[in-house]
Amino acid sequence: MSELRALYQEIILEHNKKPRNFRKLEHATRTLEGYNPLCGDHYTLYLKIENDTVVDISFEGAGCAISKASASVMTTMLKGKSKDEAQGLFETFHKLVTGELKDISFETLGKLAAFAGVSEFPARVKCASLAWHTMRNALDAQSEPVSTE
Amino acid sequence: MQTYQDILTSKKSGPGFDPDLVRGSFPILNTTVHGKKLVYLDNAATTQKPESVIKALDNYYRQLNSNIHRGVHSLSEKATEAYEGVRDKARQFINAASNMEIIFLRGTTEGINLVAGSYGRSNVGQGDEVLITGLEHHSNIVPWQMLCNQTGAVLKVAPIDDKGEVILSEFERLIGPKTKIVAIAHVSNALGTVNPVKRMVAIAHAHGIPVLLDGAQAVPHFRIDVRDLDCDFYAFSAHKMYGPTGIGILYGKQRILEAMPPYQGGGDMIRSVTFEKTIFNDLPHKFEAGTPSIADTIGIGAAFDFLNGLDWDAVSHYEHELLVYASEVIGAIPGLRIVGTAREKAGVLSFVMDDVHPHDIGTILDREGIAVRTGHHCAQPVMLRFGIPATVRASFALYNTKEEVDELVRGIYTVKEVFH
Ligand SMILES: Cc1ncc(COP(=O)(O)O)c(C=O)c1O
Numbered sequence: 001m002s003e004l005r006a007l008y009q010e011i012i013l014e015h016n017k018k019p020r021n022f023r024k025l026e027h028a029t030r031t032l033e034g035y036n037p038l039c040g041d042h043y044t045l046y047l048k049i050e051n052d053t054v055v056d057i058s059f060e061g062a063g064c065a066i067s068k069a070s071a072s073v074m075t076t077m078l079k080g081k082s083k084d085e086a087q088g089l090f091e092t093f094h095k096l097v098t099g100e101l102k103d104i105s106f107e108t109l110g111k112l113a114a115f116a117g118v119s120e121f122p123a124r125v126k127c128a129s130l131a132w133h134t135m136r137n138a139l140d141a142q143s144e145p146v147s148t149e
Numbered sequence: 150m151q152t153y154q155d156i157l158t159s160k161k162s163g164p165g166f167d168p169d170l171v172r173g174s175f176p177i178l179n180t181t182v183h184g185k186k187l188v189y190l191d192n193a194a195t196t197q198k199p200e201s202v203i204k205a206l207d208n209y210y211r212q213l214n215s216n217i218h219r220g221v222h223s224l225s226e227k228a229t230e231a232y233e234g235v236r237d238k239a240r241q242f243i244n245a246a247s248n249m250e251i252i253f254l255r256g257t258t259e260g261i262n263l264v265a266g267s268y269g270r271s272n273v274g275q276g277d278e279v280l281i282t283g284l285e286h287h288s289n290i291v292p293w294q295m296l297c298n299q300t301g302a303v304l305k306v307a308p309i310d311d312k313g314e315v316i317l318s319e320f321e322r323l324i325g326p327k328t329k330i331v332a333i334a335h336v337s338n339a340l341g342t343v344n345p346v347k348r349m350v351a352i353a354h355a356h357g358i359p360v361l362l363d364g365a366q367a368v369p370h371f372r373i374d375v376r377d378l379d380c381d382f383y384a385f386s387a388h389k390m391y392g393p394t395g396i397g398i399l400y401g402k403q404r405i406l407e408a409m410p411p412y413q414g415g416g417d418m419i420r421s422v423t424f425e426k427t428i429f430n431d432l433p434h435k436f437e438a439g440t441p442s443i444a445d446t447i448g449i450g451a452a453f454d455f456l457n458g459l460d461w462d463a464v465s466h467y468e469h470e471l472l473v474y475a476s477e478v479i480g481a482i483p484g485l486r487i488v489g490t491a492r493e494k495a496g497v498l499s500f501v502m503d504d505v506h507p508h509d510i511g512t513i514l515d516r517e518g519i520a521v522r523t524g525h526h527c528a529q530p531v532m533l534r535f536g537i538p539a540t541v542r543a544s545f546a547l548y549n550t551k552e553e554v555d556e557l558v559r560g561i562y563t564v565k566e567v568f569h
Pocket of ligand 1: 286334
């Protein structure tokens with residue numbers, strides 16, 4: 001049970017129940033789909049980029065608690081961030097969920113810390129990373145939907 | 150032979166089947182997952198293997214290994230004898246008329262591809278129709294779709310109702326002068342529905358149309374008699390009936406198989422080859438090009454022996470009772486909905502829960518040692534029909550017990566606790 005609690009942290013459950021920025025974004029400058037064919041997670045990510053800065057971000061779609069909470073938390077963290085900062089967060093997050101980040105202080109991670117438990121569940125890394133991969137590709141102005149397979 | 154329903158009714162009074170007598174034969178059932186005793190409820194994906202099957206594989210490589218149908222040396226003769234002996238067992242197991250009707254190949258998927266590629270390519274043309282149903286596994290959809298794309302034929306789908314049963318009047322209505330072949334799952338892997346295939350075959354035959362049955366999920370659960378069903382093709386996989394992976398069987402009526410061109414070319418499927426002309430071998434070798442999976446064929450032979458050693462109807466009845474019990478106790482959990490409530494079901498219990506995605510349920514159950522499948526079960530059109538992205542699927546085998554169902558119920562309450 002303790003490992004399960006570590007995975008399904010309160011923050012994750014709460015964002016799953018009430019995802020933030022969960023809507024279509026009018027006037028989005030980038031729109032990209034991300035999906036996980038194996039389990040059917042499927043989201044659309046909307047970004048409004050001005051002067052290389054994420055001025056607004058939102059998402060829609062359906063999937064498991066991990067993928068939805070991850071998308072939701074991501075949107076709350078990225079608003080106002082520059083593309084480079086977003087890229088940096090992507091890397092931190094990726095290392096965190098794949099277990100490559102050891103001994104990092106929770107202050108540095110902020111809300112991302114909630115996803116530290118994911119690394120103990122290799123089958124769920126894809127769920128946690130889906131929105132992040134989609135975001136990164138959207139920033140790169142790619143138009144192919146992101147698939148985690 | 151009786152129908153599935155008859156088997157179930159007739160066995161109500163007979164001697165029961167005790168799963169504890171066979172559990173000991175399955176070494177993996179004694180292992181643990183995350184420190185918990187394994188509760189294996191993913192049998193529709195693949196079943197576990199009894200000791201006798203594992204030993205048969207080992208023994209083959211230790212004592213018999215050599216290529217078949219080739220050498221004059223003793224080992225090759227012995228291996229050939231063992232391999233062909235399994236064909237006898239397979240014929241008896243499904244009550245085919247002749248060994249020529251038993252084709253060894255990789256599994257259900259390859260069997261269906263063989264029929265679509267060989268029978269389909271020679272009998273289905275521009276504007277013709279192929280009829281399937283709304284509950285098919287991708288392997289009974291995609292080969293037909295590919296055939297239709299290649300030939301300009303049209304794929305028709307008989308819809309299913311909210312219970313997950315094929316609407317027979319629609320099925321009948323969709324059979325017309327252009328229909329060239331009908332392909333139906335005997336049992337649905339996503340919903341558990343047992344289709345009334347004997348009736349469906351009769352309906353198609355009344356229009357002179359041959360029928361392929363996908364028996365992947367039926368063979369593990371009840372006796373199959375292909376002559377009684379009167380189907381033209383029947384495909385199934387060893388690994389879902391306690392045998393090894395990589396081997397399966399396609400049954401086809403001799404008359405039809407004889408008229409079909411080979412599916413693949415190579416060694417073993419020929420009688421003589423010159424650069425000008427090849428004379429193909431007789432059935433069933435015509436459809437077995439190249440060195441087959443000999444060890445796995447020996448392995449499926451051991452699986453047939455294992456099953457023949459049991460009172461098969463008693464097993465069906467036991468499994469049915471287990472499914473009824475599971476449906477009752479799991480269906481009673483608040484906030485949980487069973488998907489697929491056909492009147493006749495075998496082996497499969499699919500469900501969804503309010504507010505918890507199947508993938509999360511699967512992870513939590515796994516930590517409790519319970520293996521279920523979550524996802525679309527290679528049946529995306531079924532998910533679409535029910536308006537859900539995925540389900541949790543518990544699927545049962547003869548070694549599963551009521552105690553394991555109770556473990557699953559406890560696991561589901563753990564899910565609720567985590568997600569409060
Ligand atoms: C109904 C059904 N048909 C076909 C298949 C494909 O079987 P295989 O992968 O062994 O070829 C499956 C396996 O999941 C199945 O459940």
